[in-house]
Amino acid sequence: MAHALVVGAGIAGEALAVALxxxxxxxxxxxxxxxIRTGGQTVDLRGDSxxxxxxxxxxxxxxxxxxxQRGIAWIRADGSRMAEMPVEAFGGRGLISSEELLRSDLARVLHGAxxxxGVEYRFADTVExxxxxxxxxxxRFRSGPVEVFDVVVGADGSHSRTRSLRFGPESAYxxxxxxxxxxxxxxxxxxxxxLDGWALSYNEPGRRGLTARPGHPGQQEIGMTFAASTVPRAHDARLAVLDDAFHGAGWRAAEFxxxxxxxxxxALDTYDQIHIDRGWSDGRVVLVGDAAWCASPLSGLGxxxxxxxxxxLAEALRRHxxxxxxxxxxxxxxFSSFEQVMRPRAAAAQKLLPGRVRMVAPKTRRGIRANAMVMRVVQAPAFLRVVRFLAGGRGHDDGAGPEPSRPDRSRQAG
Structure with missing residues (x-):
């Protein structure tokens, strides 16, 4: 019986483990x-998912x-709304879907399957x-044992250790x-x-953004976005970074x-993309998910x-x-067949809409007002064709609506 090692128990790794x-x-x-990791915000079930x-x-x-879910609204510091987009927008293909669940719930379903x-798990360990x-x-595992596998799959996210061991340092990609x-x-x-079913988005000048989204009963999923290209790893240092970034911010910043x-x-991470031009496999080792092609959470397609x-990947291994x-x-x-299918999809997803960073975190008050105005205007029937053109070819199944305004937070665990 062929033996596969999957590094990373995230969404991609768990789904692959089930199929294999x-x-x-x-x-x-x-x-x-x-x-199994908890946390992570909502993911929707449209298209490939x-x-x-x-x-x-x-x-x-x-x-x-x-x-x-009822939709998303862009608000002022006092909670009043500048713009909103209900789940019915674009025929149900707008920013917020009526079919969304927490990433942690999806992970639990896949893990149970x-x-x-019969999948074997080794937690609190990794490849060395x-x-x-x-x-x-x-x-060679960090815990000490040494074993031989027919295939090794790196599904360990954008900071993949498998990729570092086999393909070189993260800085190269x-x-x-x-x-x-x-x-x-x-x-x-x-x-x-x-929240009454609404996701609320608040921005302040200087690329600072706060979001609150519905979660399990009695819970809200919070997001805090700010300008940075690196973040510390230590917990206390991360709290200090957040305190500094949102000192004096309005709405519910102090509460958050x-x-x-x-x-x-x-959790805290940077918005990055991963580009590996040399290919996603090396011998019997292959990368999948964010380890191979992270399009950044701003794509909403993780x-x-x-x-x-x-x-x-499972289909390619099956077919051969x-x-x-x-x-x-x-x-x-x-592996070659797998990459031929997935590379065009990944490349399309990495082509973010023009001004995507400014959209999620405007730099000025004028930019904040302009973003809200755009979100109102794009819902007018006359602009639907323009929106389809801008969003098309990015890996969506339909391209009918604009990109999600909040990040897809699946990437940490691949």
Whole structure:
């Protein structure tokens, strides 16, 4: 039985593990975190996301976790609205979908399916060394053991350790976009302003943005965006960066800063893209998801690309009969087929709309007002054709609406 190692238990890694295990592979997933990651904001099920989950037979279970959504509104410091876009905009293909769920819920569904398929998990561990042998790839784990695998898949996100070990340092592939984003879950209390199903977006000059989105009952998913190309890794240092970036900011900034200090799922990362021109595979090692092609959370396509990439990689391995005969030649052919399908999709997704960074984090008050005006105007029937032209060819299944105004936060875990 062919043995695959998947590095990273994120959306792409879990989906791939499910597909490979069902195809008869022995699958081991190694994840540096001590358990399945919580946190992450909502992801929608339009396009590729829905179809892959249908093909995996998981769509009904996923739909049971939907978060009620009414739309998104751009607000002033006092909470009054400058513009809004309901879920019905663009025939249901606008910024916010009526079919969205928390990334953590999607991860749990995929993890449950992988466990049912017999996938083996190793948490609080990762790969330390990858060495080619005549039998496969010899993997030394950080915990000490050494094992040989027929295929190694790096699904460990935009900061992929697999990529660093096999393809070189992150600096060779990372393209920072000049923004950073923190996200976490806020527990509602007696005085917490309620959202009533609306995602609220507030901006201040200097590229500072705050968002609050519906989450599980009694919770809100918070986002804090600011100008930065690097962020610290230590927890206390991250809190200090947030305090500095949002000192004196309006709306609910003080409330969010206080909540971030106790949030168990606080995360902070930069908005980056990953470009690997040399190819996504090297021998029996291949990258998938953000490890290979991160389009940045600003694309809003991280989950869809991760799911589709996992499905296409599994299909390529299946089509070339690798599980039955995991030869180097068959593996190379499968990886080549996978990349031929996915590279055009990834390249399209990386082509952000003009002014995308300014849109999510305007620099001036004039820019903030202009962004709100644009969001009102684009919903007019006369502008629908223009919007379709600008958004088309980016990896959407339909291109009917503009890009999501909030980031897709799936990328951390691949």
């Amino acid at each position: 295990a069902r195809d008869g592979w022995r699958v081991t997933v190694v994840e540096v975190a001590p358990e 829905r179809q892959v989950l249908v093909d995996l037979g998981l769509i009904d279970e996923v739909l049971a976790h939907l978060v009620p 992988a466990g049912a398929a 060394q990858l060495t080619d042998t005549t039998e496969g790839v010899e993997v 990372r393209k920072p976009l000049g923004l950073a984003h923190a996200w976490f879950t806020l527990q509602e209390g007696p005085g917490t302003p309620l 800063l206080a909540a971030a200090r106790t949030a168990p799922d606080l 989950t869809a690309l991760g799911l589709r990439g996992a499905a296409e 009969g690798v599980s039955a005969e995991p030869t180097a030649e068959r593996i190379r052919a499968a």
